Amino acid sequence: MVSRQHKLQRAAKIHLFQRAMITYWQQNGRHELPWRKTTSAWNILLAEVLLRKTTSAQAAAVYESLAPYSPAEIVGMDQAALAGLLQPLGIHQVRAKQLQQIAQAVIDSGGTVLESDAALRALPGVGRYISNSVRCCAFGVPAPAMDTNLIRVMNRVFGWTSHRKRPREDRKLWQCAEALVPDDMPREFNWGMLDFAAAICTQRKPKCEQCPINEICTYYAANRQVQALEMAE
Numbered sequence: 001m002v003s004r005q006h007k008l009q010r011a012a013k014i015h016l017f018q019r020a021m022i023t024y025w026q027q028n029g030r031h032e033l034p035w036r037k038t039t040s041a042w043n044i045l046l047a048e049v050l051l052r053k054t055t056s057a058q059a060a061a062v063y064e065s066l067a068p069y070s071p072a073e074i075v076g077m078d079q080a081a082l083a084g085l086l087q088p089l090g091i092h093q094v095r096a097k098q099l100q101q102i103a104q105a106v107i108d109s110g111g112t113v114l115e116s117d118a119a120l121r122a123l124p125g126v127g128r129y130i131s132n133s134v135r136c137c138a139f140g141v142p143a144p145a146m147d148t149n150l151i152r153v154m155n156r157v158f159g160w161t162s163h164r165k166r167p168r169e170d171r172k173l174w175q176c177a178e179a180l181v182p183d184d185m186p187r188e189f190n191w192g193m194l195d196f197a198a199a200i201c202t203q204r205k206p207k208c209e210q211c212p213i214n215e216i217c218t219y220y221a222a223n224r225q226v227q228a229l230e231m232a233e
Helices: 004-028 041-051 056-066 071-076 079-089 092-109 117-121 128-139 148-158 171-180 186-199 218-232
Strands: none
Touching: 004 148, 004 171, 004 186, 041 056, 041 092, 041 128, 056 079, 071 092, 079 092, 117 128, 128 186, 148 171, 148 186, 148 218
């Protein structure tokens, strides 16, 4: 059984982590990304479709060209022409087909599909991550953007891990991620965490000495202990 003291320590650590990620966003976040300047659920969903299997830098230029179009205008475009606009991102024919299907669903629902987790996840190519990103960034829902980056950060900072072959499908890991997202400023938290993972808590050679939360990080503490033992030998 988890003791009350342990629960309090965990809550305090989560609070420090939340504040650190929001502060990181405020001071070092990638504010220039165009989809972070809107609360339009359609535009945020558009961005997430573009961001699959590509980089934010590659997606940004294509997003700028498509953002002015409404769902009706996307549906009305020639699919080959739309695929041509999407070509720099790869799998452009699949993206074009899915994007028009998504746009049609938005039209058919009068836009309400964008507000529901279940409805969003029923759309082609939309899973829990994209649904959470749309609802968080458009409507302020405190939902985690759990991708491989957040999974890595959670493992290092809190020691939370999954034994599943596909950790992103681990229900318990999702519950852990949900516990991290604050009710206030959830957008800024998710953005800060993503940017922190990309710049500091990288997959290879993380910049632990520059990390604003290394004092509460399980990974950093373990490495320092190993270094101390090596120096003592």
